[in-house]
Amino acid sequence: MTQGVVMHWIALQPQPEEARTLQPGRVDAELVDTLPDVLAALGWWALQFTPKVARLEEALVLEVSASERLWGGRQQLLRQIFESNRPVAPVKHAQGATSLIAIARLYAAGLARTVPDDLPLAALAAARPHLATLEKMGCTRWGQLRALPRGGVARRFGAPLLEALDRAYGGKPDLYPWLVLPDVFEATLELAAQVETAPALLFGARRLLGSLQLWLQLRHSGVLALELMWTMDARRDTATEGQLVVRTAEPTGDMAHLQRLLGEHLARVTLPAPVLYLRLRTLETQKLGGETASLLPDEQRRGDSLHQMLERLSARLGPEKVLQLQPRADHRPERMQAWQPVSNATQLIAGSTDKTRAGGKKDSKEDALYPTWLLAEPLQLAVHRNAPLYQGPLTLLAGPQRLEAGWWGGGDCALRDYFLARSERMGLLWIYRERLAGPGRAGHGADADTGWYLHGLFA
Numbered sequence: 001m002t003q004g005v006v007m008h009w010i011a012l013q014p015q016p017e018e019a020r021t022l023q024p025g026r027v028d029a030e031l032v033d034t035l036p037d038v039l040a041a042l043g044w045w046a047l048q049f050t051p052k053v054a055r056l057e058e059a060l061v062l063e064v065s066a067s068e069r070l071w072g073g074r075q076q077l078l079r080q081i082f083e084s085n086r087p088v089a090p091v092k093h094a095q096g097a098t099s100l101i102a103i104a105r106l107y108a109a110g111l112a113r114t115v116p117d118d119l120p121l122a123a124l125a126a127a128r129p130h131l132a133t134l135e136k137m138g139c140t141r142w143g144q145l146r147a148l149p150r151g152g153v154a155r156r157f158g159a160p161l162l163e164a165l166d167r168a169y170g171g172k173p174d175l176y177p178w179l180v181l182p183d184v185f186e187a188t189l190e191l192a193a194q195v196e197t198a199p200a201l202l203f204g205a206r207r208l209l210g211s212l213q214l215w216l217q218l219r220h221s222g223v224l225a226l227e228l229m230w231t232m233d234a235r236r237d238t239a240t241e242g243q244l245v246v247r248t249a250e251p252t253g254d255m256a257h258l259q260r261l262l263g264e265h266l267a268r269v270t271l272p273a274p275v276l277y278l279r280l281r282t283l284e285t286q287k288l289g290g291e292t293a294s295l296l297p298d299e300q301r302r303g304d305s306l307h308q309m310l311e312r313l314s315a316r317l318g319p320e321k322v323l324q325l326q327p328r329a330d331h332r333p334e335r336m337q338a339w340q341p342v343s344n345a346t347q348l349i350a351g352s353t354d355k356t357r358a359g360g361k362k363d364s365k366e367d368a369l370y371p372t373w374l375l376a377e378p379l380q381l382a383v384h385r386n387a388p389l390y391q392g393p394l395t396l397l398a399g400p401q402r403l404e405a406g407w408w409g410g411g412d413c414a415l416r417d418y419f420l421a422r423s424e425r426m427g428l429l430w431i432y433r434e435r436l437a438g439p440g441r442a443g444h445g446a447d448a449d450t451g452w453y454l455h456g457l458f459a
Helices: 038-046 074-084 099-107 125-136 142-146 150-157 159-168 198-219 255-266 306-317 345-357 361-367 445-450
Strands: 009-014 053-056 059-063 091-096 186-195 221-232 241-252 275-287 323-327 337-341 373-380 382-384 387-389 394-405 414-423 427-434 452-457
Touching: 009 038, 009 099, 038 053, 038 059, 038 198, 053 099, 059 099, 091 099, 099 159, 125 150, 125 159, 142 159, 150 159, 186 198, 198 221, 198 255, 198 275, 221 255, 241 255, 241 275, 241 306, 387 394, 394 427
Parallel strands: none
Antiparallel strands: 009 059, 009 091, 053 059, 186 275, 221 241, 221 275, 323 337, 373 452, 382 387, 394 414, 414 427, 427 452
């Protein structure tokens, strides 16, 4: 081994396909079906324990020495790998101080504790092309080959054999292209049977979400947008592909929430032909920040959060049915706000929270004059002796609050004085008097300054 560095390698090789059984209910149980091959699935699973995972021949090698302390020591890590969170498919495994020792012990049955000098040369990949010649020389073990003069071995068999032998004994470092997760998650699933209704696609989508969850966990990310695509029977005289896009207000790794969103969207889809394949792909992801732990017991959260509820309602009812308030830079009350689909529930929640926390005295006094309910169109009031009437005489309690706006646009100019009034039957009202008549409004001529309107009600 390299001087001063103590390394520990684990080699894994999947068992034959007929011996494989999945463990239902696991996050990564569907990796074998949704990734290209079982080694790719094992590689994703192994990245949970160490970032140093490489594919070597038909096996995987894991260098875990740097990760042991994070898991509480070597024995705790091995217990986690082979007992608590077992591989996604049955495997043979072996360990060693170098990757080639671990691989040799993996291939040589019954040699799990054999010292390197006694390992067979057939277990060293670089020596296999020369096995016949080496056997004639009486070399069948690593130690016997290592005892031969290095110059003669290099001239007879080439430098790669000596380099492999040095790596096997730790004289040279193991350099591998480490397994790296793709920047974009994309997985395809072949359905066991043709699916003719869109809601039934959720069963297959759930399996793809299981693979997505592990990918997100390994990248410490949350998904903001993903795309579910399906391929239909090409023998039908219809479109052969379909898709839907699901977006979330904030990055999430909650597969239960994503599954519910997919279910709501699929409930509104009609398939023109049976579906044969499903494909799931991430469109936008974002790194997740760490959570601050509290010294006090956290309150138990039950049910969906507000943004999850809004997203589910939008998916079920349609975006035009679930609206959020959007403020506008306009002093006219009827134009201060607009309603639009809930495209970003996080901003909606943050905006309402910031408004609640803003505690200026000046703002609270001004907001007190604004009503709870604003009429869609101001209602012109009857006037008696220059006093407004609404189901009886009104008593002015506060005002005027003068408003002059709209003059810059060349359109509907608002010149008003707002008052807080009390009605014996209706309670508090928000009314205004036009100081000058605007285009298309009542009050032209000499009586323009006496036009009174009801604009809002207080709950």
